[in-house]
Every structure is written in structure tokens, then in C-alpha cells.
Amino acid sequence: MKIVSWNVNGIAACREHGFLKFLKSVKPDIVCCQEVKSKIDLSTPGYLQYWNKAKEPGYAGTLILTKYEPISVTNGFGIKKLDGEGRIITLEYQDYYVLNVYVPSIHTYSAPDRPDFRLAWDKALHKYISKLDKPVILCGDFNATAAYIDTYPTNQKNEPDNPLFTSETRDSIVQLKAMGLVDAFRALYPDKEADYTWWGPKDVNRVQNHGSRLDYFFLSGELVSGLQEVTHHADIFGSDHCPISMIFNLIQSEKDISDEDLATIWRTIDWGKMNQELRTMQEELAQAAFERDWRKVSWLQDKLLNSWPAKVLAVKEVADADSVPGVDGVLWITDVQKAKAAKCLTLRDYYPLPNRYGEIEEHGKKRKLLISTVRDRAVQTLLKYALKPVSESTADNGSFFSREGRSMFDARAYLERNLEDERVMCVVVVDAQSFYGHIVHDWCMKHIPLPESPLRKILKAGCLKNGVIFDKDEGISLASPLSPIIGNMVLDGLQTYIYDRLYPQGGTDFSNGAMIRFLDDIVVTARSRQQAGLIMQIVTEFLAERGAKPNPTKSYVTCITEGFDYLGRHYQRKNGVLEISASTSKLVEIEQTLKSLIQGYKGTIRHLIEKVNYELTKIYRNHRAEDSYMLFRHIDAFVTGLFLERMCAKRPKWHQETIRAHFFVRDGDRYIRPLAKIKIMR
Numbered sequence: 001m002k003i004v005s006w007n008v009n010g011i012a013a014c015r016e017h018g019f020l021k022f023l024k025s026v027k028p029d030i031v032c033c034q035e036v037k038s039k040i041d042l043s044t045p046g047y048l049q050y051w052n053k054a055k056e057p058g059y060a061g062t063l064i065l066t067k068y069e070p071i072s073v074t075n076g077f078g079i080k081k082l083d084g085e086g087r088i089i090t091l092e093y094q095d096y097y098v099l100n101v102y103v104p105s106i107h108t109y110s111a112p113d114r115p116d117f118r119l120a121w122d123k124a125l126h127k128y129i130s131k132l133d134k135p136v137i138l139c140g141d142f143n144a145t146a147a148y149i150d151t152y153p154t155n156q157k158n159e160p161d162n163p164l165f166t167s168e169t170r171d172s173i174v175q176l177k178a179m180g181l182v183d184a185f186r187a188l189y190p191d192k193e194a195d196y197t198w199w200g201p202k203d204v205n206r207v208q209n210h211g212s213r214l215d216y217f218f219l220s221g222e223l224v225s226g227l228q229e230v231t232h233h234a235d236i237f238g239s240d241h242c243p244i245s246m247i248f249n250l251i252q253s254e255k256d257i258s259d260e261d262l263a264t265i266w267r268t269i270d271w272g273k274m275n276q277e278l279r280t281m282q283e284e285l286a287q288a289a290f291e292r293d294w295r296k297v298s299w300l301q302d303k304l305l306n307s308w309p310a311k312v313l314a315v316k317e318v319a320d321a322d323s324v325p326g327v328d329g330v331l332w333i334t335d336v337q338k339a340k341a342a343k344c345l346t347l348r349d350y351y352p353l354p355n356r357y358g359e360i361e362e363h364g365k366k367r368k369l370l371i372s373t374v375r376d377r378a379v380q381t382l383l384k385y386a387l388k389p390v391s392e393s394t395a396d397n398g399s400f401f402s403r404e405g406r407s408m409f410d411a412r413a414y415l416e417r418n419l420e421d422e423r424v425m426c427v428v429v430v431d432a433q434s435f436y437g438h439i440v441h442d443w444c445m446k447h448i449p450l451p452e453s454p455l456r457k458i459l460k461a462g463c464l465k466n467g468v469i470f471d472k473d474e475g476i477s478l479a480s481p482l483s484p485i486i487g488n489m490v491l492d493g494l495q496t497y498i499y500d501r502l503y504p505q506g507g508t509d510f511s512n513g514a515m516i517r518f519l520d521d522i523v524v525t526a527r528s529r530q531q532a533g534l535i536m537q538i539v540t541e542f543l544a545e546r547g548a549k550p551n552p553t554k555s556y557v558t559c560i561t562e563g564f565d566y567l568g569r570h571y572q573r574k575n576g577v578l579e580i581s582a583s584t585s586k587l588v589e590i591e592q593t594l595k596s597l598i599q600g601y602k603g604t605i606r607h608l609i610e611k612v613n614y615e616l617t618k619i620y621r622n623h624r625a626e627d628s629y630m631l632f633r634h635i636d637a638f639v640t641g642l643f644l645e646r647m648c649a650k651r652p653k654w655h656q657e658t659i660r661a662h663f664f665v666r667d668g669d670r671y672i673r674p675l676a677k678i679k680i681m682r
Contacts, residue, residue, distance in 0.1 A: 001250065004028040005139040005215055006243035007102070007198070011036040011063065017238035020044070023065075026233075026245060031065040032089075032100035034141045052076065052086040061086040062140075064100050068093065077124045087121070088128075095250060096223065097132050101125065101140035106169065122172040130179060135220035137248070138181060141198075141241065142216055144169040146183060149193055150213035176218055178464050180328040180353055180373075184217040184246055185230045187351045190460070197232050198241045209234075217246045221328065221375070225349045226250050262339035271316075274309040278385060281307065286389035289449075297449060301386040305347060305451075314381040315342045317481075318374050326373030327356045327464050345378055347454050352376040355477060357465035368437065370463045370477030380458060380481045383450055390449050391485050396495045401519035402484035408518060408567050415516045415523060419560060419571060419578055424511055424525045426532040429564055430539050431554035432520035436483060437475040439490055440547035444476075448489055458482070474547055487519055490546050494539065498524065501538045502531075516566075520548070523566050532557040598642045 004026060008014035011033060023031065023044065031047070038061070039053045047065040052075040054060040070091035076083030091098045103125075104118045129136055145151045147170075177183065189195070196211030205211060217230060228247040236242055257265075281304045288296040304310050319332040319341075332338050355370035372380065392403065400411035418424065441459045445452060458480075462471045476483050498513045512527045513535060522539065526532035536550075536557055543549055558564050563572030565583040572579050597615060601608045 001030070001248050002026070002028045002245055003030045003032070003098070003137065003139065003217070003248060004243050004245045005032045005034075005100070005141075005217065007034040007141040007215060007239060007241035009035050009239040009241065010038075011042065012038060012040050014238040015040070015042065018236070019238055022233075022236055022238070022243065026243075028245060029067050030091075030098060031063075032098070032139050033063040033065075034100070034102035036061040036063045050089055050091065052089045054086040055084045059085065060102060062089050062100050062102050064089050064091060064098070066091065066098075070098075077128050079124055082117075082121050082124055088125070092134070096135045096137055096220075099129070099136060099138045099140075101138065101142070103140065103142045103144070103172065105143040118169075122175070125172070126175050126179065129176075129181075135223045136181065136218070137220075137223065138176070138218040139216065139244075139246075141214055142173060143214055144173055145212050145214065146170065146173045146186070146216070149191075150196075152194070152196070152210040152212065173216075174469055177354060177469055178327055180221045181218040182221060182224050182351055182353070184219050184224075184227055185213070185232075185244075187219075187224060187227060188230055195232055196234070197244055201240055206234075206240075215241060215244050217244065219248075221351070221353055221373075222344070223248070223250070224351045225344075225346065227349060259336045262343075263335040266312075266335040266339040266342075269312055271313075274313055277307070277309040278304070278313055281310070282385065282389040285386070286393045289390040289393035294449065297390060301390075301450070304386045305382055308342075310382055310385050311345045312342045314378045314385065315345060317381050318378045321377075323374075323377070323479075324358075324371060325356075326371050326376065327353055328373050328375075330374055332374055341375065341378065345375075345382065347379065347382075347451060350379060350454050350457065352379070352457050352461045354469050355461055355463040357463045358479075367478060369479045370461075370472075371479050372461070372477070376458070376461070377481060379454065383454065383458075384481045384485060387448070387450055387482070387485050387489075391489050391492075395488060395492050396515070396517065398495055398515045399488055399492065399517045401488060401517070403488070411516050411518045412567055412569060415566065415571070416578070416580065418511065418514050418516065418525050419573070421511050421525075422576070423527055424560065426526040426529050426557060426559050427564055428522075428524040428526060428532050428535045428539065428557050429555060429566065430520075430522040430524075430536070430543075431551045432522075432543060432548040433551035435520040435548050436478050436487060438547040438549075439475055439486070440545075441472075441474055443546050444486060444490070448486060484519075490548075491517060491520065491522075494522070494542055497542050498535060498538055502534070518567055521567065523564075526557075529557060529559065595642060 006014075008019065011019070020043070036051070036053070037058050039051050042049065044065050046067055048067075048069060050064045050066070050073050052062045070093055072092040074090040074092075075086070076088060085104070087102045087104065089100045104114070104121050106115055106118050129138070173183075185192075185195075194209060195213065196209065197213050197215040199206035199209075199211035213232075219227065226249045228249060229245075230247075231245050233243045233245065281300065285297060285300045285304065288300055315332065315338050319338050325331050332341055353373050353376060355372050355376075358369040358371050359366050360369055395403065398414065400406045400408065400414075419427075441456075444459060445456055448455060459476060460472055462469050464470075476486055494517065495513075495515045498515060499508050499510075502513050503509070509527070511525055512531055514525045516523050524532075524535050524539065526535055536555070540550055556564075560571065560573040560578075563570055565571075565585055568583055570581050570583040594612065594615060597611055598608065601611065603611075
């Protein structure tokens, strides 16, 4: 299907300058015209005509010519004060709506109330689209530029005499994107410059291409996969705007499968079989990556990304995560929704929506989250399945974060082994500052073995914050399913890099420069303080190439006899013996968590005890065996004191009753001894 949009600046004059000739040569299926100014006898054999003219003669008005009879036709919003200028026509078809709009313009000579009219009209358009129950193809003259790339540089002055380029006029386009509509031209040509659709009344502007892009096609996200081409016909005259065309193939859903059948398909999936088939494909991928057969890796990844097991498992993982929705507000809840999502999950012509901005608080610090839509998270999960086996086969031996069969406890055990070498005198402790937020996209595109187009689109998706879409030039969201793997792969190769720099002639002393890494928490052993200083320099250079740098407050060189903290433990050599204990910083962190919970809790005492027990269980799981006794002996007294303090504050007459509180941790089905027993009687 080919759709044309054209601000004709008067249909009568445009007809005299070749409008019908253009239709005959291009042969569009649907033609949307804006600023027709008047209704005329227009000979268009094969086309149905739908007019919405303005009440004022010779002004505004819209027209749609179509070869396909619509189910219904609607002129305006149904709001009398906004519909008098004939600025919108809606055609309803079986699978989508076509909206032709001519957005009100604002000029320096506009009436004082015109900006308010424009704002009200924009809001009405957004509300109108949000109520439509089918995907949308929206086109027309929006009398605004989406970004500075869409206008000639001298037009970019953000001043009252340039109303097309102010943030206020752009806000309507920002809101459309926030609703999940995709700019079709930028979906295909994200970086293309000097491709305009309007040049104003001066012919010299058009000759010199001093124009702006004011005419757009916007598509609902689920229709983007059918987008084939968008063309600006700058060589066609007849108006101060040129026509724009879009070639679009609607990907039909399977009509013979009812919602009931889709739900049955989902409910009857053999998940064990799906997991086994995915596992088999991943094992083949891991072997190919281990052998560095990158052509085979690419072929196997493509096979996995298009497989039914990977698609249904990706949808299931996202749907079961109980996460919040993205900018489109969509969640997959029913079996029908999940089955449809799996059938439509594809990387073909994939285009993600902007991420929704969010924040979480961890250990008293706010972390930025970029929350994708469920569809985008499913695509990222699908890519994760294809990337994980490659990552495992190429990872550093000393890497322990988010890897199957490895944990923080393994990192601690290997570090303890390295420190038991008496020749190791110093360590380099490095924590990358805001690591995820500064990963260089260009580096990822060159070194992460994934299909380039979807990876680039995911990294560049941007985020929506306070109604404004911000572009992303670096970093990846903590909330992305891909972030742990990409984070690991960005830092993989550090061990080899250290040894190559320390021993360029060979003869490696493996204990001098031995690395343990838990994502961006890095510790490297050294024979001397001089060697440690050199290693710190080497690690800093390695991080800089990837956009990261050591956190100056958490990165340092120290002797083992002075002690250091790593992954919640304190390591210090005393009298030739390595002593390991819970770190002071970890104790403070645990105390702050428990104090905030107990003092700020608003529910009942019973529920408070349950919450405290849940937190204690998490602490226990992270501090097993040798550190647990010392740690919990400290927590016993701390929790008891906080609880008594709360009881005295909340119940001034507590002497009239007896309260028993049992704090314990749970290990699977076993309850570990109570940490504190409180019996208050007075």
C-alpha cells in the first residue's frame, strides 16, 4: 500500500500545477491533502473523496482520496470550537485508522488567542488518538519540526519570530512519540540531514534547500514492522510543501486462529521441552564461540532469534517478571496477549519506543532506571538468550557477576586463595564510577557480537522524562535484560590487558596482576606498591576506552597489612595470618536498612516482624558460614534495641500487656535459631 500526504496550499491552484499528473505517475492508494482551502470538482477516477472544509471560505480544510471504502468516516473531534476549520479526517479500516491532520500554525501575526487554540487542538488530538481501539496511521502537516536536524541551521533560532522551532510547538510531536507513535521517516533514516518538506513562499529557499521538515507519517508501534519506504518528493512543485509518500505492507495476523485458540496454544506449551531446545541451541552457540568461529556464531544466533522456543520463553520471562509498564502502558496479563506477543516477536524492521524514566533508591542512593515497554524487554530478552552463551565462552576467568554457576561466594574464595600467597603485598581496589551510565555505544557496536541494527536501536532509544524525550549517547539502563551481560562483556579482557602490559616480553608472574571482578568491583593483587600503582594506571586506561573511570572515593592502592574491604568482607594480614571478617561498611549498610524499616514501618507489629525476618533472611544468604556468627551476634543486639525503642515510642502503656517477638532467618524449609527473643513485662 502506498499513502501520500501533501499540504497543497490550495487544491485549485495545485491542480493547475500538476496535482492530477502526480497522482497518475505515483499511483497512491490513499492521498491525504491539507490546506485545500475550498471544495472543488476534482476528477479522480478510481478514488473515493472525503472532504472536511472550513467554515471560513478559502481557509484550511482537509481531503482524503482513497481506493478503498472505509468502514466509517469521521470529521473533527466532536468539539465544536475546535472543528470549525476542517483540520482532521479519520477513516476507519478493519485493522487500523488513517488520520489526516492539518495542525494549526502559529505566526508572528497570529491573533493573541491563537497559541491557546493550538495548545487546545494538540491536546484534543492526543486524547482522540488515545481512545481509538485500533493501530493508527497518522499523517499531515504538523507545523513544527521534531528536532534541530529537521531544519536548515539558520532556521533554528528559538525566538518568537520563528514559531515553528520553539519547544512549545515541538511538544505536540514529543507527546505523540510518548504515546507510542513512531516517526516513520526517522525510523528508516535516523541520521539523515537536509531532507525537508517545506521551504516557504520564497523560491530561492527551495533552490538553496533552506527548508524544514513539517510533514510526517506517524505509525503505532505494532505497525512499524510493515514499513517499507518513506520518500520526500522534493522535485514535485505545486505548493510551498512537497508531497511525501510511504510504502507500507500491513502484516496480517492469522485470521483462522481465534483468541480462544491462542489461549489454548499458550496454556498447552511444554515449557520443559522449550527450555531444553533453547539450551541445546545455546550449547551449540557456546561451542562455536569457544572455537572463535564467528561466522557460525552469527548463523546460530540468527537461528535462535527466530526460533519458537526462544520467543515464547522471552515473552514468558517478561510477563512473569511482574514489572511496571513502559511508555505505552501495556502489560501482558492474559494468555491471549502472551500468545499474540510471541507470534509477533521479531527483529525484522524492529524499532523500540523510548524508555520511561524512573528512579530507585538503594542503600540511600538514587539510581536511574530507563524502563522499556514489555515488547522491547522481550526483544532484549531474546537477544540476551543469543548473547549469553557467547559471553560465557569468551569471559575472563576472574569474572563472577551474573554468570551461571558462579556467585559472590566464589569470588571471595578465589580472592582468599590469591591473598594466601605471602609474596602478594598490595592490592588495587577499583570501583567504576556510574559504570552502566557511561558505557560507550560505539565500543559496544564494534565489540558486542549481536545483530548491529537492533542493538544500536536499543542503545539509542532514549528516555521520556517529564514529557520530553531525551536522546542517549552513552550508557545502558540497569533495568534492561541485556545490561548484566553487556556490562560483563565491556570489562572482559581486563585480565589479559593487565598481563600484556605488565609482561610485554612474556614470562608472566600470574600472582602479580591476578584479577577478581564482580562486574565493576575489581581487585588486583600486586607484589609491591610500585607494581600496584602501575596496575591502577593500566586499569584506568582500560576503563577509559570504554567510557568508564575509577570512582576516586572507592578506588585505591593499599597494603594487605593495612586491610581493605571487598564484597562485604574485610581482608587484613596480621602477623602473617590472613584474617577475614564482615566489613564495617557492610555492617553500617545493614544497620541503616534495618533502622529505616523498623522506625518507619506503618503496619502492625506482626507484619513488622515478618518484614524484619525477610530482611534478616536476605542478610543470612549473603553471609554464610564463617562470617555469619560474628555478624548476627552484632545484629541480635541491634535489632532488639531498635524494636524496644519503637515499642516504647508507639505504646506508652506497654506495661499493661505482654509482647513476644521472635526474629529468625529462613534457609529453604529450615528455620535457623531465633536471633532475638523479646519478652516485655512491666
